[in-house]
Amino acid sequence: MSSEISTETAGATWTTTPAVSEHLDAQEVDGLQLWWRAANYLSVGQIYLMDNPLLREPLRPEHIKPRLLGHWGTTPGLNFIYAHLNRAIRARDLDMMYVIGPGHGGPGLVAAAWLEGTYSEVYPDVAQDYEGLRRLVTQFSFPGGIPSHVAPETPGSIHEGGELGYSLSHAYGAAFDNPDLIVSCVVGDGEAETGPLATSWHSNKFLDPVTDGAVLPILHLNGYKIANPTVLARIPDDELLGMLRGFGYEPYLVSGSEPEPMHHLFAATLDRCLDEIAAIQRRARRDGRMLRLRWPMIVLRTPKGWTGPATVDGKQVEGSWRSHQVPISDPRNDQAHLRQLESWMRSYEPAALFEPHGAPVQRIKDHNPSGRRRMSDNPHANGGLLLRTLRMPDFRQYAVRVDEPGATIGEATRVLGGFLRDVMRLNEDERNFRVFSPDENNSNRLNAILDATSRTWDAETEPGDDSLAPDGRVMEILSEHTCQGWLEGYLLTGRHGFFSCYEAFAHIVDSMVNQHAKWLKVTDQLAWRQPIASLNYLLTSHVWRQDHNGFSHQDPGFIDHVMNKKAEVVRVYLPPDANTLLSVADHCLRSRNYINVVVAGKQPAPQYLDMDAAIVHCTRGIGIWDWASSDQDGEPDVVMACAGDVPTMETLAAVDLLREHFPDLRIRVINVVDLMRLQDEREHPHGLSDAEFDSLFTRDRPVIFNYHGYPWLIHRLTYRRHNHDNIHARGYREEGTTTTPFDMCVLNQIDRFNLAIDVIDRVPRLGPRAAYAREALQTKLIEHRHYVSTRGEDMPEIRDWVWSAR
Known part of the structure; x- marks a missing residue:
């Protein structure tokens, strides 16, 4: 099957014709088919097997994992694409990455990395031999093994895909400032229903053909999610292609299920897309920037669970949602399922794919790119290898x-x-x-x-x-x-x-x-x-x-x-x-x-610290502000801690008020820059030891902690400390509206007046003389409420307040 699409790209007119049956020679088709079969076989093996990886003997129940975890449905399509990208990489010497939205197609990418030899280089115990092959299939979704998704453990991966929606934005992020890189990004049709993916189609408006690389989106339509059909697979082709053109792409549709015609058609379409990408970049880099042109993309329509069992227990599997995860559900306990699984796996002819000692046959190895051209070994997928230290001003x-x-x-x-x-x-x-x-x-x-x-x-x-x-x-x-x-x-x-x-x-x-x-x-x-x-x-x-x-x-x-x-x-x-x-x-x-x-x-x-003091304070992450404190001659009566710019200002203003009313009150002011310093050193590498924490916050004095966020986080971070019962955290209490800046503080009681009242209530030695101060502070809160509700702004004494060292 094919479609006729005509588009003007980079000054040349391209036309798709139905006659692509001879795009590849027989040797190329054989190489693609052999590699694809091997990847599919290994993918099935990873989902099901814990032994007998080459089927040297009939499958027995003990060869099957007791818990079957994984996703088959999307995997053969991903393997098909991977095989074709390898052909293009070798033919064109491309620097290419592979990002897949359906990250649960993990067995496919693990299989590809092993077939390319990268997996064995990274994990020598999973060598390209029989024992390595046994380890490869056993470890998948197995305790102590590897996850079922394209996780960090998978060479060549930068995208886990466990949560759908981000493959395309990740792909474009990889392409920015990488002018020689092509990122092939497979977007699953289920993923295409997410909001983040829908927006990320617009990333092509931010891609510079002169200084950036290219992204080749491949929308994989296999028709189903875990139980439902996908939206994009159930709309007419003209509507789908029109939508993608509206996003600024030139889409090419490849659809079918017969392997040999599909190899020819997909190869022809892929070559066209790569030619168009090269033409866009060549013209932009030679002639200067131009009006934005349409970048090519592919829409690949294949059956879900392609090459898998057509039916199981009399119900359709290939081409249906039933192939999404584990198509044959109970081969360990059901003899019919066991025999069907063995028949399915033998249909890939493993004896033709692997040497007796377990390595892939030479014809499969020959299909792989070499060295860093292997997508599983592309250095961009292990970005720290390429990371250059930023040049930083002082x-x-x-x-x-x-x-x-x-x-x-x-x-x-x-x-x-x-x-x-x-x-x-x-x-x-x-x-x-x-x-x-x-x-x-x-x-x-x-x-x-x-x-x-x-x-x-x-x-x-x-x-x-x-x-x-x-x-x-x-x-x-x-x-x-x-x-x-x-x-x-x-x-x-x-x-x-x-x-x-x-x-x-x-x-x-x-x-x-x-x-x-x-x-x-x-x-x-x-x-x-x-x-x-x-x-x-x-x-x-x-x-x-x-x-x-x-x-x-x-x-x-x-x-x-x-x-x-x-x-x-x-x-x-x-x-x-x-x-x-x-x-x-x-x-x-x-x-x-x-x-x-x-x-x-x-x-x-307000700005509090000169640069030298700021550097010391940030290096410590937490510290006493001696210029704001009045406890240098002994133990404090109260510790006033703060974290965040506005809570810090309100704490200092509260200290100012308290000094006015109680000149002899011993106050210690602590400011926190690094929130992790509050944790126990056993909980976080930045955490304070108990001795350090006690020296700052004391073991027995009240601590009024004015915090930027939700106050209960402070209790969570300090619950193991000796003085935790004396820590009284204030912060955002989900009280908000359209109001004045200071009124936001009052609504959540992080303001200077409420803080000062809190100190009065928690320092017993202030005794009867605190009554008048408390009354004056409460009066200020009443005045504030009246002022903002009638004037629409904060009182001048609030707006114009500055710290004064009394």
Whole structure:
């Protein structure tokens, strides 16, 4: 089957004709078919077998795994594509990666890596011999073995695929700034129903044919998900192809089930697509940039469970949803199932695929590319091998001058923007650093970056557009999912990046963060996986300064989500001012294999530490601010701790009030930059020892902890500490609305007045003299409520407050 498609690409007119039956010679067809059969055989073997991998004897129940886990339905199609890509790589000497959305097609990619020899190089105990083959099939989805998905353990993989929707954005992220790389990306038709995938089709508007590589999307229509038909497989071809053209692609449809015609047709279509990609790049690189052209893509329609059993127990399997996972369900206990499984596996003729000692026959080996051209050994899929250290400016040069704590007003993220601008400039030639933001770069006060580069844009432009260019390095699209996917693909292939986002909407990528954290945890345990640059988040436009946007924009819970991940992977920083933000950002950009979450405000705010003090404070991660404390002559009466810029300001303002009312009150002020310092050293590598924690927070004095996020996280981090019962955390209590900045603090009781009242209530020695102070503070809260409800702004004494050392 074929379709006639005509398109003008790179100045040439291409036409598909039905006559492709002689596109390959007989030897090429035989090589493809042999390799495909071997990959399919190994895939079935991994799902079912724990012994007898070459069927040297009849299958017996004890050869079958007691628990059958895995997915067959998508795998033969993935193997078919892989075989054809190998042919093209050898013929054209291509630098190519393979990203598959249906990550549960894991047995196929493990089989491919083993057939190519890469698997045995990485895991010598899974050699290309009989014992290695036995280990290969046994380990799959088996305790102590490997997962069923295309996990980090799989050579050549950058995409686990356990959660669907991100393959295409990962593929484009890998292609950015890799001009010689082609990323073949298989999009499953089930995955194509997800929101993140639907948006990621637009990534072609951000791909520069001069400086970037190419992505070849292959939409694999096998018709079914786990139990239901897929939407794109059940709409007319003209509607489907029209949709893909609307996304800016030139789609070519390949459909069928007979192997030999399909080999010819797919090979012809693949060659056309590769020719078109080469023509687009050649013209752009020779003649300069031009109007955006349609990049080619393939729509491959094959039966689900292709080459598997047609029926089982009288019900259709091949070409139906029943082939999705394990088509023959109980061969260990059902003799009929056992015989059918053996018949299925022998249909691939294993004796013709493998030498008696277990290695693939030479004709299969000859079909593989060599060395680094093997997709399972492509260095981009082990990005740490290619990672170059960023050239970094001295962050001290961007310091805000602070002569006295709190006397200077600055915008922390605007200052950071100047630093990131020069990181961009210093690495312009390397082209290994990009900034990602869902349409919020300027809103987050990082405008200065646009002095060094433009926003990436390869669609139409109009007069009045701001800083758009095909070779821009600021990636903006109003999709957190797509930005995250691009960045992950970029990092996993050996580059550096920075993601800024409104704090409340970082939650949109919660699940993607899960997947990346799990990936990093596993790769930390794989010696052959080299460390990659950290995933760096800047969460700004945060909860305490979203008073104008209202309740929908007020949520600091992304921190809580990240804190659930393994301690060796995640870091959370809450710098209180611009200089500490610069120090933290420099550290994060230099780090490896972490997810770093930095929370910092963008609004004008007091600056507390000069650069030298900021560096010391950030290095410690937690410390006493002696200039704000009054307990130097003995034990404190109360410890006032804070984490986050607004909670820090309100804590200092509360200290100011308390000193006014109680000059003899001994107050210790502690500021936390590195949230992990609160944990026990046995829980996190950054954690404080009990002795260190006690020296800061004491064993018996009240601690009023003013925290940026949900207060119960502080209790969770400190529950093992000696003084935990005396820790009283304040933070966001899910009280929000459209109001004033200070009123947001009052609604959640992190404000200076409530903090000061809390101290009065918890320091017994203040005694009867506290009554008048308490009354005065409560009166201020009443005055505040009246003022904001009638004037619509905060009281002048709040707006104009500055720290004063009494």
